[in-house]
Amino acid sequence: MSKQPGILKVLHAVADIQQDPAEDESLFADGTLDSFTLPDLVTGLEQEFSVKIPDSDLVPERFDTRHKIEQYLDTLVK
């Protein structure tokens, strides 16, 4: 089951975006995520998907696109 609806829900909650970014669009390059919204995104994903993201996984590259976020969440959510 796709996690994209949940990811988009969190993105809209933490960032001021008008349109849904494409799945492979960099969320950093387009300004959707920055140093202030990224920590909120992590917290939001943890709550939305009932997962715990360990400190060791807190690297920006995992959260660069919606696709990468889903790929990462798939390693946590079985």
Add this chain to the structure above:
Amino acid sequence: MSSAAYLRAFGSYVPEHLVDNAALAARTGRTPEVIEKSTGIVARRYAAPDQSVADLGLAAAQDCLTRAGLDASAVGLILFASGSSERCFPGPAATLAAKLGLAATPAIDLPIASAGSLIGMALAADLVARYGNVLVVAAEIMSRRITDTDPDTAILFGDGAGACLISRDAGPVPAIARIAGLALYTDGNFAESLTLPHGGTLAMRGLEVIMQAARKVPRAIADLLAKNNVAAEDVQVFLMHQANRNLLAKIAKELKVPEDRFFSNIASFGNTSSASLLIAASQWSDSASVTGPVVFAAFGAGLQWGALLAVPVAS
């Protein structure tokens, strides 16, 4: 902690030369508005060309000793934190001791940026039993360690120094507070996130650093408070390393306390690395006294972070 430790006095010094966001705009390509919005910083101070890290530390140390009503000869140990000192060795601790007229008092360098003053305070709390009065000094000249080719970093930093006297005894000048608990942490898995190579300039993976800080700092504070049976909402003030105003807001939100409970002077001085915590503490204590639990916390290169809890002397 092995015995009682008291915060006797704070001190601070910032150089006269003020660099506002407009002055940085031409150098970095960031508008003053963008700089302020993204960092909370309006201005910072830069050291004069003839000032050294030890010079800045001396001014803060003298301010601290004056407030404590203590002559330098009564200091049993100096701990000097700096991530931006001029050379590998000797560090500024020995120079500071000499400038204070001390020729045999141990003076030890802590080559630690950002969290250096907190680590110095924590070590001092455990060392006062042996050394009596421990003078913790943190001074940085970050303006010489940044490059305009990395504007995201260049806009953040300023120069300054802070100091703190921690003693085994609470007097004769009444102490500010008693140290009730502390916790220090290191996670070297992210050592490359924030580095300053010999002869180089500061390199920071900002997103990585803030992701770690936003997670680790609130957890350290919450754990320390829980261990000491103090509720976050009962903390009188949070005195933090002044890294970024938005980070302070995130930590406040995570701890579910009002943001105004976090003292902030980053607008005036920028991020002065290890000095910022003690400059903030010194400024705060100029206009307030400790009537409830006070939390000190810092985070920085290493990664190093931690928290320290102080309470009113009588409690």
